[in-house]
Amino acid sequence: MSKQSDKGEHKPRPETSLMPVISAILGALVTLHILVFFLHAYQSLALYRYQLDYGEGPILQIALNVARGGEIYPPVDRPPYLIASYVPLYYLLCALGVKLTGPTFLFGRLLSVLSAVAIAACTALIVLDRTKHRFAAFLAAGLILAMPHFMVWATLMRVDMLALAFSVAGLCFFLRGWRWVGIPSFALAALTRRTSIAGMGAAFVGYARERGLLAAVRLFAAQMLLLFALIAAAVLATKGGLYHQLSLHTATSVGKAWTWEQLRSLLWVPGNPSPLKLWPAYFVVTAIAALWSAFHRPSRILLLYFLLAGAIFLTGGRIGSAHNYLLEPTAIGAMMFGVMWAVLSRSSGPGRTGLMVLAGLLAVQMTWTLLPPHLPETLSILRPRFDARASQRVIDRIRETGGPVLCEDTGLTLAAGEEPPLMPFEFAMMARAGALDPESVFEKVREGRYPLVVLRFNPLDPREIDLHPPGDDWKAGRWPDGIISQVRARYRLDEELGPYFIFVPR
Numbered sequence: 001m002s003k004q005s006d007k008g009e010h011k012p013r014p015e016t017s018l019m020p021v022i023s024a025i026l027g028a029l030v031t032l033h034i035l036v037f038f039l040h041a042y043q044s045l046a047l048y049r050y051q052l053d054y055g056e057g058p059i060l061q062i063a064l065n066v067a068r069g070g071e072i073y074p075p076v077d078r079p080p081y082l083i084a085s086y087v088p089l090y091y092l093l094c095a096l097g098v099k100l101t102g103p104t105f106l107f108g109r110l111l112s113v114l115s116a117v118a119i120a121a122c123t124a125l126i127v128l129d130r131t132k133h134r135f136a137a138f139l140a141a142g143l144i145l146a147m148p149h150f151m152v153w154a155t156l157m158r159v160d161m162l163a164l165a166f167s168v169a170g171l172c173f174f175l176r177g178w179r180w181v182g183i184p185s186f187a188l189a190a191l192t193r194r195t196s197i198a199g200m201g202a203a204f205v206g207y208a209r210e211r212g213l214l215a216a217v218r219l220f221a222a223q224m225l226l227l228f229a230l231i232a233a234a235v236l237a238t239k240g241g242l243y244h245q246l247s248l249h250t251a252t253s254v255g256k257a258w259t260w261e262q263l264r265s266l267l268w269v270p271g272n273p274s275p276l277k278l279w280p281a282y283f284v285v286t287a288i289a290a291l292w293s294a295f296h297r298p299s300r301i302l303l304l305y306f307l308l309a310g311a312i313f314l315t316g317g318r319i320g321s322a323h324n325y326l327l328e329p330t331a332i333g334a335m336m337f338g339v340m341w342a343v344l345s346r347s348s349g350p351g352r353t354g355l356m357v358l359a360g361l362l363a364v365q366m367t368w369t370l371l372p373p374h375l376p377e378t379l380s381i382l383r384p385r386f387d388a389r390a391s392q393r394v395i396d397r398i399r400e401t402g403g404p405v406l407c408e409d410t411g412l413t414l415a416a417g418e419e420p421p422l423m424p425f426e427f428a429m430m431a432r433a434g435a436l437d438p439e440s441v442f443e444k445v446r447e448g449r450y451p452l453v454v455l456r457f458n459p460l461d462p463r464e465i466d467l468h469p470p471g472d473d474w475k476a477g478r479w480p481d482g483i484i485s486q487v488r489a490r491y492r493l494d495e496e497l498g499p500y501f502i503f504v505p506r
Contacts, residue, residue, distance in 0.1 A: 019345060019352065022359045023135065029366040030139060033146030036370065037154070041113045044155035049104055050391035050412065054478070056105055056157040057410030058085070058423045063094035064103055064414065073241025076248065077436040080419055083426035084245055088234050089191045090159040103414045108157030115165035116154035120144045122165075122172040123335050129175060130298055131342030140338025143362075144331055147282055148369060149323040160324040163193035164331065167200070171305065174203040179219060187227045191234070194246070195316050198328060202305035248435050281365030285358055286333025293336045296343065306332040390498030394454055397495070397502060405452040406445070406483070412454070421450075428473050428480045438482055445486040448505030453491055458501045459484050460493060 044052065051057055062084050066072055072091050074082050084091065090111075097107025124141035128134065144150055154161055166189035173182035182203060189196040200223065208216035235242050290306055293299035309328040316325065337358075344355040368374065391412060398405050398416035407413045410420040422441065431438040444450055457464055457475055468474060474484045491503035 017352070018356060022356050022363075023345070026139070026359045026363050027135065029363055030142035030146055032370070033151075033366055034142050037116075037145040037151050040151055041155055045106060045109055045113065048386070048388060049106075050386070050388060050415070051105070051409040052386060053156045053158065054409070054425065056108070057412075057414070057420070058083070058426060059091065059094060059108060059157055059159075060098070060103065060105060060411050060414055061420060061423065062091050063098050063108070066091060066095035067098050071238065071241060073238045073245045075241075076245060076430050079421060081422040081427050081430075081436065083423055083430055085249055085426065086159050087191050087194050087231075087246070088238070088242065089188060090162055090193075093162075094157070103417075105157045105411065109155055112154050112156055112158065112161040115161035116145065116150060118165040119161070119168050119331060122168045123331065123338070126172050126175060126302075126335055127338035127342065130339055133342035133345075136338045136342035136345070139341055140334045143282075143285075143334040143337065146366060147330060147334075149326060149330070153324050153327060158324065159193050160327055163189050163196040164328055166192060167196045167198070167328070168331065171199045171203050174207065175301070179207070183219070183223045183226060186223060187230055190227055191230055195312050196328075198308035198312055199305055201308050202301055205304055206301035248430065248433060281361045282330055282333070285337050285362060286330055288354075288358065289333055289336035289340050292340050296339070299336055299339050302332060302336050302339065306336065387498035390500055393497050394500050394502070397452060398454075401451045403451060405454065406450050407452070407454040408456045408478070409454070424483075425478045428477055431480055431482075432473065432477075438480055442480075442482040442486060445483050446490055448490055451504065453487050453503040455479075455487075455501045455503070456499050458493065458496075459488050 062072060062082055065074075065082055071082075072088050073084050076083050090108075093111060094108045097111070098104070101107050120141040123144055124137040127140045128137035131137070145154075166185050170182040170185035170189060173179065173185060186197075186200040186203070189199065204216050204220045204223070207219060231242075286306075290303055293303040293306075306329060309332055313325050313329055341355060344351040391409075394407070394409075394412050395416045398407065398413055398418055403418075404421040405413060405418065406422070406424075407420065408424055410423055413420040427436070427438070427441070430436045445453070459465070459468075459474065471481055473480055487503055490506060492506050493501060494504040495502040
C-alpha cells in the first residue's frame with residue numbers, strides 16, 4: 001500500500017479569500033454613490049434653477065438667441081457680443097429645449113444627466129461584452145457615476161457630457177459590429193465638441209487590426225465624408241460664422257494655456273478639502289489599469305482610446321480649462337479597470353491580491369468623499385458659493401434696475417428678463433485677440449452707464465489686487481482689465497450677497 005493510500009487522498013483545501021467581502025463592500029459603496037448621483041441630478045434639475053457654472057450662462061444666451069430666430073455665430077465685434085465657443089449641435093438642441101422651458105437651464109442639464117447615464121450604460125456593455133462578468137460591468141459603470149467630477153459636470157448645461165456620450169456610444173457600436181451606427185455617432189460627437197475624436201481614432205485602428213488596412217480605409221473614408229458634409233452644411237448655414245468664430249478661438253486659447261501648475265491643480269492639491277482636487281484613487285486605478293491593458297491584448301483598443309484622449313487632454317488645454325478635460329480619460333480608465341477586475345478576480349496569486357488592494361483604495365476614497373466635510377463639494381448645489389437666496393437677490397436687483405448690467409453670471413441676467421451686454425470671458429478673449437474693439441464698453445463703465453456691475457470677487461480687496469498681475473485680465477482671463485480698473489475707479493461696493501459683490505456708480 002502506498003504512502004499516499006496510508007494517509008488517504010489529499011483533498012484540495014477550499015480557497016480562502018477576502019475577495020467576496022471586498023467585492024461586497026465596494027459594490028455597496030458604488031451603489032450608494034449611484035444613488036447620490038441621482039439625488040444630485042434631481043436637485044440640480046428640479047430644485048436649483050440658478051447658474052452653477054460660468055459656462056452655463058453663455059450657452060443659455062446663445063440658445064435663447066437661436067430660439068428667437070437669431071444666429072448661433074453672429075459677428076463677434078458688435079453688441080451684444082454673442083461669442084460661441086463650440087460647434088453647433090448642443091446649441092441647436094438647447095434652442096429647441098428653451099422653446100419649451102424658457103430662459104432656464106433645465107433642458108441643457110437634463111441632456112447632460114441623460115448623457116452621463118448613457119456613458120455608464122455603454123461602459124457596462126463594453127465590459128460585459130468583453131468579459132461576461134456582470135459585477136465588473138456594474139463596477140465600471142458605477143465608478144463613472146461615482147467620480148466627483150462626473151457627478152458635478154453631469155448636472156451642468158455644458159457640451160462635455162453629450163459629446164462624450166456620442167463618442168463612447170460610437171465605440172460601443174463598433175465593438176458590437178454595428179459600425180454603420182457607430183459612424184454617425186462619432187460624427188455627432190465631433191459636431192458637439194470638435195476635440196471629441198479619440199474614440200473615433202481608436203475604433204478605426206482597432207478595425208484595421210481586425211479586418212485589414214484596406215477595409216478600415218474604406219470605412220474611415222465614409223466616416224470623413226459624413227463628418228465633412230455635416231461641417232460644410234453647418235458652415236454654409238451659418239454663412240461662414242462657424243468657421244470664423246472657431247478659428248478665432250483656436251488662435252487665441254486652445255493649446256496655449258496648460259502649465260505644470262495648472263495640471264497639478266487639476267490632479268491633486270495637497271490640503272485642499274475639495275474631492276474635485278483630492279481624488280487620487282481614481283487616478284491610481286486608471287494608471288494601473290492602463291499599464292495592465294498594455295499586456296492584455298483584448299484591452300488594447302481601450303488603451304489606445306485612453307492614450308488618444310490623454311493626448312487631447314494634454315494638447316487641448318486652454319484658458320478656463322477645468323475638470324471637464326479629465327472626463328474622457330477617466331471614463332476610459334473605468335472601462336479598463338472593469339476588464340481588469342473581471343480577469344484578475346477570476347485568477348489567483350499576486351494579481352488578485354493587488355486587485356484587492358486597489359479595491360480597498362477605492363473604498364477608502366468613496367467613503368472619504370461622502371463624509372460630511374466633503375459632501376458639499378461633491379454635490380454642486382450644496383457648495384457654499386451656490387447660494388440660492390443670493391442668486392435670487394441678484395436677479396431682483398437686476399429687474400429693479402432695468403437696462404443693461406454687467407454680471408459675471410450671465411444666466412442671472414437672462415433670468416431677470418434682461419439681455420446681457422457681453423459674455424465676460426469670451427469678450428475678454430476676443431478683445432485680447434484684437435477681434436473686437438472693447439473701448440466703447442470701457443467708456444460706458446468709465447461713465448457709469450451700467451447701473452450695476454455684479455462680480456464673484458471684490459476688486460477693491462487688497463488681497464485680490466496683490467494677486468493680480470498689472471495690466472493682465474482679471475480672474476483667470478474672465479474680465480478685461482479695462483473694465484475692472486474702471487469699476488475700481490468709478491464704482492462703489494453697494495451690497496455683498498454670499499459669493500456676489502454688487503457695485504453701483506459713485
